[in-house]
Amino acid sequence: MEAVISEAVALLDEAGDSALTFRALAARLGGGAASIYWYVANKDELLDRASDHVVAQVLVDTEDFHGSEDPIDDLRAIAVALFGAITVRPWLGAYFMRDTGVQPNALALYERLGQQVLRLDLTPRQSFHAVSAVMGFVVGIAADLGQKPPQEVVDGSVERDEHIERFADQWRSLDPAEFPFVHHIADEFAGHDDTEQFRAGLDLLLAGLRLQADA
Amino acid sequence: MEAVISEAVALLDEAGDSALTFRALAARLGGGAASIYWYVANKDELLDRASDHVVAQVLVDTEDFHGSEDPIDDLRAIAVALFGAITVRPWLGAYFMRDTGVQPNALALYERLGQQVLRLDLTPRQSFHAVSAVMGFVVGIAADLGQKPPQEVVDGSVERDEHIERFADQWRSLDPAEFPFVHHIADEFAGHDDTEQFRAGLDLLLAGLRLQADA
DNA sequence: CGAAACATAGAACACTGTTCGATGATTGCG
DNA sequence: CGCAATCATCGAACAGTGTTCTATGTTTCG
Incomplete structure (x- = not known):
């Protein structure tokens, strides 16, 4: 079994x-x-069990992520760990959002995030929204990165850079008048790092949360 | 065709x-x-075309969402519109994250969000991260809501409340010592509204963004 | 008119999840 | 020990999927 x-x-x-x-x-x-x-019983259950199996490992990895001076630091650390797990296993993202409340380990992870939020001075509704937002953000971004490249890039990372560069070139060839923003960030996209991109967004979210907690 | x-x-x-x-x-x-x-050519292209087809409508719906006094207000309005479109069409969420840069209308929507961010005082990298974060958050949360109920709740909304209430009851029956947070927010979950939940998280993200822009 | 391009289908193929029934292996117990 | 009951396995089949091939119609237009 x-x-x-x-x-x-x-x-x-x-x-x-x-x-x-x-x-x-x-x-x-x-x-x-x-x-x-x-x-x-069926494939759905197989996938549920597989998902829960690796989430259990995330649970172990984040066991000590609590009790630091700033609850938001703990929150960030747990979120980053979850993101890392999905990055390594792109298939996990797709099968993560479904049944968040059903799979026991996913619920435990939700609880773990929540316990850090509990340390902030928030109403129940605010803390509910906060944890849901963090969870949704992690899964959303991670699943976004889960889209595997066409059929190349299954080997060396050099080809990955080329693939991403080709994308950026495609963007740069668009009409600058119609797509000023895409042009503006094409270089950033070309040299971007997925994890850094995630952390930047997460920090925005957490900054907003801190603002709310200190209000 | x-x-x-x-x-x-x-x-x-x-x-x-x-x-x-x-x-x-x-x-x-x-x-x-x-x-x-x-x-x-194949089913993938069929789904891509179907997605792009409805994103085109979102593009039309958000045509006038620009030029208001506060760029972040425009940003929020566009994000909410996209979220609404995915809420009505849960299938869109799953097929949205893939090929964001390939499907033309999705790129146009990305650009539309970006043009609002351009009005803020940010570095190219910051604005790249900001738009990616908003986009990822919308898709992530919306896809999360896309998980259809077991097989009931295909009709009246009364049964939906019951289904969600049963979930909350299940949470309340957990060990309070082990799941303090889940207990803390069980009532909020029972009476929660999806759109409100989304907007709350989005506002956290945008608050963080404003903080960064004003720094 | 007739050829070239457009458009349509039926039949088949490989593959999927899933079910059924029969057949071994293991265990507990009188 | 013997034997029934449970545990565990597997081959064969079914319905359904995306996809391809080949043959046939239909339209367009020089």
Whole structure:
């Protein structure tokens, strides 16, 4: 049983979303496809269990992220850790938003974020909105980055830079009068780092939260 | 051609993500499934075109959202409009994040957000991060709401409240010592409004942005 | 008129999730 | 020990999917 979802995660990690098929998974486990149905009711449950399995690891990794002087620092640290986990596993983003309240470990993570917000001076409604916003932001940005490149860039990172540069060139070739902003940030886009981009947005969100807490 | 993607959008609107199949679409159009391949190379392109088609409408709806006294007000208005469009069409969220830079109308929307940010006093990098953050937040939250209820709640909104209430009850039955935050916000969750929740998070983000612009 | 471009479908293929029924393996117990 | 009951596995089949191929009509226009 543990081997089933463990191998499912491995399969997703190696070849992505579309690679997880009952027959492929069965081949890895050295058995028939129908056998998997003894452990899991359907594919949805398989994905839920796989997601929850890696979220459990995030939970472990963020175990000590509490009790620092500034609750918002803890909040940021947890969010960054979750973001990192989804960045490494793009498939996780897609299957994360669904059933946030159903998958036990996802709920625990939600709670962990919430406990930091509890340390701020906010109304219940404000804290509910704050945690939902952080969670949504992390998942949204991470899923955004989850779009895999066309079919190249499955190897070296040099080609990744080229791919992103080609994108920027495409932007630069647009009409400057009609797309002033795209031109304005084309260079930034060309040399951007995903994690830095995420942290910048997160900091905006947290700055707004701090403003609200200090009001 | 116009009829193809138009009917595809209608199909997605009526019965959701899984209802759009080549055979079902062909039946609606009164023809064979293979005929669709004359207009579109594969299903991915069909979905891209369908997405872009409705984003075009968002573009029209937000045409006048510029030039107000406060650029951030315009930014908020555009974001809310986009959020509304995805709320009405949950399928759009899932297919929105991919190829943001490829689908022309999505790029135009990105530009429209960016032009408001240009009015703020920011570095190119800051404005790049700001627009990406707003875009990611909208899509992330909207996609989060896109998870359709189990299989009920396809009709009256009364049952929706019951469904959400059952969720809240489940939360309330957790161990208060282990889940203090979940208990703290259970009532808020039970009576929450999706749009209000979104706007609250967006306002946090925009407050942080204003802080950065005024610094 | 006739050829070239446009447009349409039916049949088949490979692949997916899923079900069913039969067949082994293991275990507990009288 | 023997044997029934549970646990576990698998092959074969089904319905449904995206996609391709090839053949056939339909329109356009020189």
